Amino acid sequence: MKINRRTSRATVPSMAMGDIAFNLLIFFVILARMQDDNHLQWTPAKASQLESAGHSLASVLIDEDNKLYLNGQEIGVSQLAGQIEEVLGDAPQGERTVLVKVHNETLAQRFEPVIEAISEAGGDLVHIVEEQRE
Amino acid sequence: MRIARTTKLLVEPPSSATGDIAFNLIVFFLVCASVQPDSGRKQTIPSSETVEEDKQTENIEVALTRTAVLVNGDAIPNNRVVSRLKTLLAAKSQPDEKVVVVKSAPDTPYNHWIFATTSIEDAGGVITLQLEEEREVQVP
Numbered sequence: 001m002k003i004n005r006r007t008s009r010a011t012v013p014s015m016a017m018g019d020i021a022f023n024l025l026i027f028f029v030i031l032a033r034m035q036d037d038n039h040l041q042w043t044p045a046k047a048s049q050l051e052s053a054g055h056s057l058a059s060v061l062i063d064e065d066n067k068l069y070l071n072g073q074e075i076g077v078s079q080l081a082g083q084i085e086e087v088l089g090d091a092p093q094g095e096r097t098v099l100v101k102v103h104n105e106t107l108a109q110r111f112e113p114v115i116e117a118i119s120e121a122g123g124d125l126v127h128i129v130e131e132q133r134e
Numbered sequence: 135m136r137i138a139r140t141t142k143l144l145v146e147p148p149s150s151a152t153g154d155i156a157f158n159l160i161v162f163f164l165v166c167a168s169v170q171p172d173s174g175r176k177q178t179i180p181s182s183e184t185v186e187e188d189k190q191t192e193n194i195e196v197a198l199t200r201t202a203v204l205v206n207g208d209a210i211p212n213n214r215v216v217s218r219l220k221t222l223l224a225a226k227s228q229p230d231e232k233v234v235v236v237k238s239a240p241d242t243p244y245n246h247w248i249f250a251t252t253s254i255e256d257a258g259g260v261i262t263l264q265l266e267e268e269r270e271v272q273v274p
Binding site for chain 1: 158161162165172173174175177178179180198238239240241243244245247248249252256263265
């Protein structure tokens with residue numbers, strides 16, 4: 001008598017598919033949206049009539065220690081305009097947003113050349129500030 | 135024969151899934167907390183160009199010191215800067231004339247600068263920065 005071999009089917013449990021998809025989705029959302037300069041220390045200035053910054057291609061930050069960063073990487077003022085031009089590339093007007101995050105006590109001799117460099121590179125400046133509450 | 139009715143009202147979720155549920159909740163709230171949309175103020179600053187001295191005199195000049203705002207040389211209290219600029223800009227009809235030259239002292243803090251520049255924009259002016267030109271001097 002011939003006994004049939006028992007075949008066992010190994011399948012991925014379909015119950016977990018939803019969880020896996022959800023976790024992958026969140027993982028890519030974090031990768032896409034998370035800015036590299038989250039770890040830097042700075043206090044925003046206050047202003048009124050704020051609007052959403054929208055999608056940005058670059059983020060320039062001056063921290064508490066007066067150090068300058070472009071997308072989380074430390075950089076010198078002299079290199080800033082060229083680097084921003086590279087990042088912005090051929091992006092059309094309206095999609096050349098550059099976020100400017102300056103510590104509220106930074107002095108003009110430090111931040112004005114930075115603003116000048118962004119303007120020179122053709123970036124649309126958006127100062128990241130806090131809503132002023134009266 | 136009487137059969138006892140089984141009343142099983144409480145249905146417990148499978149305990150094997152609680153770990154997954156907790157993990158997903160943690161990740162969800164982490165994303166909500168870390169990905170907050172940035173809000174700020176857009177600012178249009180014309181690209182730098184060499185402006186001759188005699189042309190600058192036609193525009194309104196705002197000078198910033200560490201704590202004060204001087205409009206055309208007159209110190210103005212912070213709460214009156216917008217109204218003063220509005221009055222001055224009302225007399226200007228051409229868009230070119232609405233350019234306001236901002237000249238900051240080196241020790242002007244950013245929070246004071248942002249207050250002054252947003253006031254200029256609120257009054258309808260167009261900001262132009264006047265920076266001190268750096269010159270390299272070679273010592274023999």
